[in-house]
Amino acid sequence: MQETILSLCPGDWADYELIDTGGFEKLERFGEFILSRPEPQAIWDKSMSDQEWKKLAHAHFAKEKNNPEKGQWEQLKRMPHNWNIAYSNSEGLSIKLNLAQTSFKHIGLFPEQAVNWDYLYKTIKKCPVPNPKVLNLFAYTGAASVAARAAGAEVTHLDSVKQVVTWSRHNMESSGLEGIRWMVDDAMKFIKREARRGNVYQGIVLDPPAYGRGPDGEKWVLEEQINEMLKVCAEILDKENHFLLLNMYSLSFSSLIAANLIKTTFPKIENAEHGELYLNDKFDKKLPLGIFFRFSSF
Template sequence: MNETILSLCPGPWKDYELIDTGGFEKLERFGKFILSRPEPQAIWDKSLPESEWRKLAHAHFAKEKNNPEKGQWQQLKTMPHNWQIGYENADGLSIKLNLAQTSFKHIGLFPEQAVNWDYLYRKLKAFPGPKPKVLNLFGYTGAASIAARAAGADVSHLDSVKQVVTWTKHNMESSGLDGIRWIVDDAMKFIKREARRGNVYQAIILDPPAYGRGPEGEKWILEEQINDMLKTCKEILDPKNHLLLLNMYSLSFSSIIAANLIQSNFGAVQNAEHGELYLQEKQGKKLPLGIFFRFSSF
């Protein structure tokens, strides 16, 4: 398999910047507002003093002692609970994203994924045939779905949480788009049904969590189920004109694992790229934020 190994970082973005990292935290600006949040990858020291972080931040997420994935926001300056930012690139993609403070430290956006929004928009605009069908599994708040829809694709967006799908719909409408198909379901169950039905997609986006639950409590464990999921994805991916984008966030995974999974399930693929996603902070350090593998026939 011919492949290109890359480390990808979003380019200049008016509404987002990573200011500093360290001490298992990150300090970020989203539009007019600056947040400090936990970041397990930032094992080094902060560049700026703690007093500067507190001076800059509008809000800080404090973790619960017994559950590091949950906690609450401490408001340090006046800011709204909900707000909106924009994203634009040089190819003509322009979308609006609605953000909010949640009890799981997330705000509805993973900024490092902007490089994949660019990729999807560019590739799907150049699709060699009729309107491509795109399936976004584990779609979260849907920036990738919206980028694909903005490129003219027929998009199906799946997530197991109904409230998150509603959030995606709000993002779509804020971006001046319509026509995305909404699916609240367990990702594995859905694609196995699609395979039995003989349905085919020209593009599949997979952005699975390390752990998760389906709408009926179905358990998802990345290392135990991703291989089976990719097997089924091959059954529903168009063998002629196709694109697949895989993201994984497990701290123990490297992009070589992703490459092995793709080779095992899809064989030799065209235009293969894999590596790390990262964000560049103002103080000079690079924050790694997951791995990716993507390939396309066009």
């Protein structure tokens, strides 16, 4: 298997900008609104002063002492609770995404994933199978699902949280699209059922969390279950015309781990690429935000 190792960063995006990073925080612009949020990877110093950050930010997420993922938003300037931004590329992809301040510091969008939306759109457009079937597991608010649908795929979007599936539907409708199949289910249970039924997909997208729960409390631990999940995915991935995109965000994982997982599960793959996703702030500091592995037969 020949493979290419890459570090990928989204290009120019009118509605998004990473302004500064450091001090375990990041300062970002989403449309016309600027937010400061915790970022465990940003262990270096900020390039701008705390006063400059506060002057720019519309809101700041103050985390709880014992749980960095939970906390509350401090409103520093007037801004709506919900708003939207647009994303487009030179290949013809154009989508609209709805954002909101949540109690878990997230706003419904991971900007570094834009390079994966580009990949999905371009790859699906090249697929020899008309309207290829694409399964998006751990699909969150569905930007990847919307990008795949925009490219003409028949998309099955699966997440264990009903509220984010509803959020995803809103993103689809805001983008002027329809027809995505929505599933609220445990990812492992679902793909095992699909394998038993003999269902096949031309494309599979996986973006699993480090830890999670299914709708009925099913436990998910990335390092314990991702190997088994990929084996089941191999059963339901079209043997002739296929692509797979794996994305993982874990402080302990490198893209070499993803490569080893793929090599031992899919011994004969083509057009393989793996590496890091990152965002570049205005001071040329590169913020690592996950690893990826992707391959395609076409």
